Amino acid sequence: MKINQLSVFLENKPGQLSEPCRALAKAGINILTLSLADTQQFGIMRLIIRDWAKAKAVLEEAGSVVKITEVVAIEVEDHPGGLADILEAIEHGGFNIEYMYAFTFGREDKAVLVFRFDDPDPVIKMLQDNGISVINGVDLYEQGQ
Amino acid sequence: MTDFVTDNSIWDVAETMPLDQLRELQLHRLRRTLERVAEVPFYKEAFARSGVTSTKIKTLDDLRRLPFTTKKDLRDHYPLGFLAVGRDKVARFHGSSGTTGKPTFVAYTNEDLNIWSDLCARFLVGGGLRPEHTVHIAFGYGLFTGGFGLHYGVERVGAAVVPAAAGNTRRQIMLIRDLGADVLVCTPSYALNIAETTRSTGIDPKELSLKFAHFGGEPWTEDMRNQIEAGMGLLAFNNYGLSEVIGPGVSGECPVRNGMHIQEDHFIVECVNPETLEPVGEGESGELIFTTLTRQAMPVIRYRTRDIARLYHSPCPCGRTGVRMSRVVGRTDDMLIIRGxxxxxxxxxxxxxxxxxxxxxxxxxxxxxxxxxxxxxxxxxxxxxxxxxxxxxxxxxxxxxxxxxxxxxxxxxxxxxxxxxxxxxxxxxxxxxxxxxxxxxx
Amino acid sequence: MAILWNDIGGKFNPACSSDYLPVDQLRTLQLQRLRAVARRAYDRVKMYRKRMDEKSVTPDDIRSLDDITKLPFTVKIDLRDTYPFGLFACGINEVVRLHASSGTTGKPIVVAYTAEDIDVWTSVMVRTFAACGCGQGDIIQNAYGYGLFTGGLGAHYGAEALGATVIPISGGNTDRQIMVMKDFGVTAISCTPSYFIHLIERAGELGVDIRNLPIKAGIFGAEPWTEAMRKYIESAGNIKAYDIYGLSEIIGPGVASECSDQSGLHIFEDHFYPEIIDPETGDPLPDGTEGELVLTTLSKKAMPMIRYRTRDITSIIQEPCPCGRTIRKIRRIGRRTDDMFVIRGxxxxxxxxxxxxxAVEGTLPHYQIVLTREKGLDRIDVQVEVSADVFSDEIRLMEDLRAKLARSIERMLNIRVDVRLVEPHTIERSMGKAKRIIDKRVI
CATH class of the missing domain: 3.30.300.30 (ANL, C-terminal domain)
Structure with missing residues (x-):
């Protein structure tokens, strides 16, 4: 139920973002989504990629430091309040969100939320108990195709 | 640990001067001070307004006919308006932070500096310092008077100074250990920090060679004293001062540690109700007012410290005759003291x-x-x-x-x-x- | 005794008499003191005795100044190896002051002074200020840092004994420095030359033109600087900029100072005996030849230094100085024989x-030190490559790592540094070993 996300360390200067992306493109690897977190000095790029193992090898070959992190992806109805319900459930469970980001794809009525928790397993269980659909990796990639 | 109480803890016999002689000396020195400030514009005007001159001061009580001096007065005459000597007689300037970017400055002649060193030597020796000691001074140097007052006081006694100044606690601890310091000089909260940091490196602060500590620069409590003494295995002494009056050395504890003896041969103290400005009763808390008696470069008359404390006139078993003041228990303004x-x-x-x-x-x-x-x-x-x-x-x-x-x-x-x-x-x-x-x- | 002194500015200060000793008298005095200090070192300091015994030399073998070459060298590591008291030549009860400066590793080096040493130190600083045209009546703003660093207190004691008014402002708080300089009519300042450039530029931003203030002299030391910097400071600040030299191991500031001629630094050689050696072979080099400066303290009591290798490259100037001083001069110091650098003094x-x-990462990461100077202020950036071992997906943890590295370095150096985390393999490696220091400061 967990998804492997790639994190890449970037210095905060022009051109830093394009290099790893170009490396992936050259290797014919498609990026499902990416999110950026930045500070004054450096940033961390987080990528969701189907063939994460190959992507990791490509990026490392290109000289990047890459880390694999397990994240939780949740499908949500793309309407007002959709996110709030999920956040409420997480809050009730007393779980701390390290960070999150969202993206939509193909279909217009659904969005995917990507969450990072310290310890994802109990959260996944809680979400499933509450009838919230946690998507497994394959589903996500299928939908993304 | 207590043998030093009786053993040579008095630096200057003036500290034990009989009270009648002390009052006579104060009156004499007060008159001299009033002569010295007669040409300082602020005092010239103030004396003219109140009709007081040095010749009209017959008793010490007449001091109360003189106007107060406030921090604002000092600031209004920035930078050199309060100088009572020629600029070329000034050996040093110190400063304290003000309510705005402009700090107030205080000036010292060579003689002022000489007396200042002596006053600091008095309370240091009263608190155990001996010539063979090594003293770790973790007060900031610079315009701030704290570091310099104690530095020269220790030098006057003939002990070794480690001018560690502020910051880098681990390095300070390393030096205290390696150089085997006997005496610590800093703010009491910094001493707690040293103790805690020492403990965090797996060393019991009691194992440090420190025997005595002299704390000042910020208000502290008896609880803190107990905590520091128990935690660090040393005897802690309190001292008091402010740069407008001279810096540290205005008063300090004796071995009895029941209040800080004010160096009355150099300062006259009053304790007044900050609202009515009338004297408070014995042992009641009020704002401390100081008049300098020997300052040359920048004497101050009835300076309002904004510090709230109590005065005790009962005799002290140590033999010093100077009136004792309690810890500072509060301020009459919104000033904060952060890390000194x-x-x-x-x-x-x-x-x-x-x-x-x-x-x-x-x-x-x-x-x-x-x-x-x-x-x-x-x-x-x-x-x-x-x-x-x-x-x-x-x-x-x-x-x-x-x-x-x-x-x-x-x-x-x-x-x-x-x-x-x-x-x-x-x-x-x-x-x-x-x-x-x-x-x-x- | 005919004294030739042609210093412009200020009357002759009797404290400076030793600057003008006839050369033969000076050499006699030096020899006398050299024999005494060699004796003191041999009798009281184990390391010196052992080294002299190894070279089969005794203090009695010093019969002329040239015999100094028979004595063993002392190097910085000796101070670390004997830390803290191993080189003391007196008991702690005679010591009245201890200073510390950076060693090559985490342990500082400690230097000690007796009351007499402090008097000597004060006297050479009086001579320094006097040589820089200062005297009684001057208002000296001492912006060297006070504390364990010898610069602040050394200059302070000298300025005070000179009879000047001292403003012990210490380092930092530039706006206040400018305010004080202006409001108090400061006539001389002691600080690092780069900090004075910073003061000039910051003053400009505040609408203060230092050229129009009464300040007339700068007593600059604690870091290497150049003639180009002097030209800039003298024209942009309308002051005379003097170079002074010293090091804690020897005494602190006050080892050597320029005079009104500004053509080299007079060594106060009645207290510090200079030699120039070939840094490779250790052989003495004649006056006028460039090499490493070696100093022997002739009068220090608490911690005498015998033939201390400064690692500073210079040469002794033979020609007499127009100022009339008979003590010899060295040229400005430009280079060192090791990779030490000076930042903000x-x-x-x-x-x-x-x-x-x-200490933070457990292993040594690839790193590079980048030194820059903006508006006269030195900046030190330490770039550290992020390795897979320390990389975390969370910004918070990475920020933490950065802060920890910065704190650890700051603790070690006692100055503020900026740590930049950089991507792997971005720091240039030259022949296996990375180039550790990039000094971009325009000196």
Missing amino acids: VNVFPSQIEEALLRVEGTAPHYLIEVGRPGTLDEVTVHVEVRPENLSDKMSRMQELRNQIDREIQSITGLRVKVNLVEPQTLERFVGKAKRVLDHRTEKNDA | VNVFPSQIEEALL
Whole structure:
């Protein structure tokens, strides 16, 4: 139920973002989504990629430091309040969100939320108990195709 | 540990001068001081207004006919308006932080410096210092009088000085250990920090070679003394002073440690009700007022310290005759003392004014989470300056941090908050939340 | 005794008489003192005795000044190895002051002074200020840092004994420095030359033109600087800019100072005996030849230094100085024989930074030290490559790592540094070993 996300360390200067992306493109690897977190000095790029193992090898070959992190992806109805319900459930469970980001794809009525928790397993269980659909990796990639 | 009480703890016989002689000396020196300041514009005018001259001072009680001097008076005559000697007679300037960017400055002649060293030697020796000791001074040097007063006092006694100054606690501990310091000089809260940091490196602070400590520069409590003495295995002494009067050395504890003896041959003290300015009764708390008796470069007459304390005139078993003052228990203004540095909320305000994008709404939160004072300044961001770029917000925070540091000399934590989130009070905003005093009250 | 002194500015200060001793008298005095200090070192300091015994030399073998070459060298590591009291030539009860400065690693080096040493130190600083045209009546703003660093207190005691008014403002708080300089009519300042450039530029931003203030002299030391910097300071500040030299191991500031001629630094050689050696072979070099400066303290009581290798490259100037001083001059110091650099007056060794990085990460990451100077203010950036071992997906943890590295280095050096985390393999490696220091400061 967990998804492997790639994190890449970037210095905060022009051109830093394009290099790893170009490396992936050259290797014919498609990026499902990416999110950026930045500070004054450096940033961390987080990528969701189907063939994460190959992507990791490509990026490392290109000289990047890459880390694999397990994240939780949740499908949500793309309407007002959709996110709030999920956040409420997480809050009730007393779980701390390290960070999150969202993206939509193909279909217009659904969005995917990507969450990072310290310890994802109990959260996944809680979400499933509450009838919230946690998507497994394959589903996500299928939908993304 | 207590043999030093009887053993040569008196540096200068003047400390034990019989009271009648002391009063006579004070009167004589007061008259001389009034002659010295007669040409200082501020006093010339004040004396003319009150019709007092040195010849009209017949008894010490006549002092009360003289006007007060306040910090504002000193500031209004910045930089050199209070000088009572020619500029070329000034050997040194010191300063203290003011309510705005302009600090107040105090001047010393060679003779002033000489007396100052002696006054510091008095309380240091009263608190155990001997020529064979090594003294670790962790007070800031520079314009601040704390470091220098103690430095020259220790030198006068003939002990070895380690001028460690402020900062880098681990390095300070390393030097205390390696050089085998016997005496520690710093603020009491910094001593707690040294003890805690020592413990965190797996060493019992009691194993340090320290035997005595001399603390000043900030208010502290008997509880803190007990905690420090038990934790570090040393005897801690309190001393008091302020740069406008001379710096440290105005008063200090004797081996009995029941109040700080004021060096009355050099200063006249009064304790008044800060509202009515009338003298308070024996043992009642009030604002301390000092008149210098031997200062040459910059004498002050009836200087209002804003410090609240009590005076005790009963004889002390140590033999010193100078009146004793209690710890400082409060202030009559909103000055904060953070890690030994005087800070006024108006200084923080001034810093914020220099940074674009901050609203004039702020809250200064002071705490002592561990042993060290910590200041957090909460600042509201103007709506138009909210940025979703973390880097931009960080830059804003750093800018505020830098400005506050440049004005107050202190590093603080800056916390940016959303517009309209800090509580507004009717009339005057509550600018300071001091958790340290909350604890003291409890 | 005919004294030739042609210093412009200020009347002759009797405290400076030794600057003008006839050369034969000076040499006699030096020899007498050299024999005494060699004796003191041999009798009281184990390390010196052992080294002299190894070379089969005794203090009695010093019959002329040239015999100094028979004595063993002392190097910085000796101070570390004997830390803290191993080189003391007196008991702690005679010591009245201890200072510390950076060693090549985490342990500082400690130097001690007796009351007499402090008097000597004060006297050479009086001579320094006097040579720089200062005297009674001057208002001296001392912006060297006070504390364990010898610069602040050394200059302070000298200025005070000179009879000047001292403003012990210490380092930092530039706006206040400018305010004080203006409001108090400061006539001379002591600080690092780069900090004075910073003062000039910051004053300009505040609408203050230092050229129009009464300040007339700058007593600059604690870091290497150049003639180009002097030209800039003298024209942009309308002052005379003097170079002074010293090091804690010898005494602190006050080892050598320029005079009104500004053509080299007079060594106060009645207290500090200079030699120039070939840094490779250790052989003495004649006056006029460039080499490493070696100093022997002739009068220090608490911690005499015998043939201390400064690592500073210079040469002794033979020609007499037009100012009339008979004590010899050395040329400005431009280079060193090791990789030490000076930042904001603080001596830094890359090995200290390595120790600090190692303490946080457990292994030594690839790093590079970048030195820059903006508006006269030195900046030190330490770039550290992020390795897979320390990389975390969370910004918070990475910020933490950065802060920890910075704190660790700051603790070691006692100055503020900026740590930048950089991507792997971005720091240039030259022949296996990375180039550790990039000094971009325009000196």
